[in-house]
Amino acid sequence: MNRKAQHKDDNNSGRVSDAQKFNWVDNLAPVATRPYLRLARLDRPIGFWLLFWPCAMSVALSAVARPPTGFDYYAVFLFFIGAIAMRGAGCTFNDIVDYKIDQKVERTRSRPLPSGQVSRTQAVIFLVLQSLIGLWVLLQFNTYTIWLGIASLALVAIYPFMKRITWWPQLFLGLAFSWGALMGWSSQFGQLFLPPLLLYVGAIAWTIGYDTIYALQDIEDDAIIGVKSTARLFNKHARLMVALFYVAAIILWMWAGMAAGAGIIFQGAMILPALVLGWQILTLKTNNAANCLVRFKANHFTGLALTLALWLEYSF
Numbered sequence: 001m002n003r004k005a006q007h008k009d010d011n012n013s014g015r016v017s018d019a020q021k022f023n024w025v026d027n028l029a030p031v032a033t034r035p036y037l038r039l040a041r042l043d044r045p046i047g048f049w050l051l052f053w054p055c056a057m058s059v060a061l062s063a064v065a066r067p068p069t070g071f072d073y074y075a076v077f078l079f080f081i082g083a084i085a086m087r088g089a090g091c092t093f094n095d096i097v098d099y100k101i102d103q104k105v106e107r108t109r110s111r112p113l114p115s116g117q118v119s120r121t122q123a124v125i126f127l128v129l130q131s132l133i134g135l136w137v138l139l140q141f142n143t144y145t146i147w148l149g150i151a152s153l154a155l156v157a158i159y160p161f162m163k164r165i166t167w168w169p170q171l172f173l174g175l176a177f178s179w180g181a182l183m184g185w186s187s188q189f190g191q192l193f194l195p196p197l198l199l200y201v202g203a204i205a206w207t208i209g210y211d212t213i214y215a216l217q218d219i220e221d222d223a224i225i226g227v228k229s230t231a232r233l234f235n236k237h238a239r240l241m242v243a244l245f246y247v248a249a250i251i252l253w254m255w256a257g258m259a260a261g262a263g264i265i266f267q268g269a270m271i272l273p274a275l276v277l278g279w280q281i282l283t284l285k286t287n288n289a290a291n292c293l294v295r296f297k298a299n300h301f302t303g304l305a306l307t308l309a310l311w312l313e314y315s316f
Contacts, residue, residue, distance in 0.1 A: 036118065038117070039113065050177060051086065051180065053307060054179070056303070057184065057303065058196055059187070064261055064262050067188040078140055082138065092123055102114040104224075107221070141187045148179075148186055149183060152176060167230065169229060174203065213242060215232075216287075254270055269308065269309035272305035277302055
């Protein structure tokens, strides 16, 4: 089935075109909830994983520095719930802002707002509900972390507009999506030091890399409608630039771990995230949307591997 035929079929079923065909939302969720779950991207969970992993990395990094709480598994659980809620809220806000643009892009026009499955008023109400869940999670932490979380809202608010005014919207996504790299540490120590700052900058570089890969899927449509991205900016040099950002991320993460007191176990285990990132670069086909999507989703394992490397250092 060609892409236009697939899009027509998706509109008839309500399914979003870039979601996996056999996802739980389209097949198991109550029919009335499906447009909202799609609006929150719960049919495409990679997004909340990528928001969650910097939080988990940061809690693990703080454990290496030996806080009184040790490895705070409950904090990791809270960050997981918060990541699902706030990723959903962020996507809802982004779709409210971008629904006219989304109508013009083949990959996004089947989303609930541009396709008419959800009205803008319904989307705003859903945004508020998700934000309240995120607020409840945030209030479980210390005062420093609460204010740190509130400060991130400025980045969340401006991100959807960046593609209109700068070639670097991926940088602003990195600033917002990587914020958990600060909050995980502050939830344990009530303040920030050098290690979480290094982890944060490394996560920003990582995000720029993987979101450039993601943006390669839309490069033709973006050029037609005038949306800017690092994928368009880097163009034929996209593979090289992504590689440079990934190398920077690994260096900064290594530095963060050692600054927190990590040793040989962490250093050896860091080969795992490096291998995942290296595989993406070596096998990336910048003009193949399906190839780009698979490499983008592989970053779930990058986050898992880095968190595991820090956990192993703490445990042994």
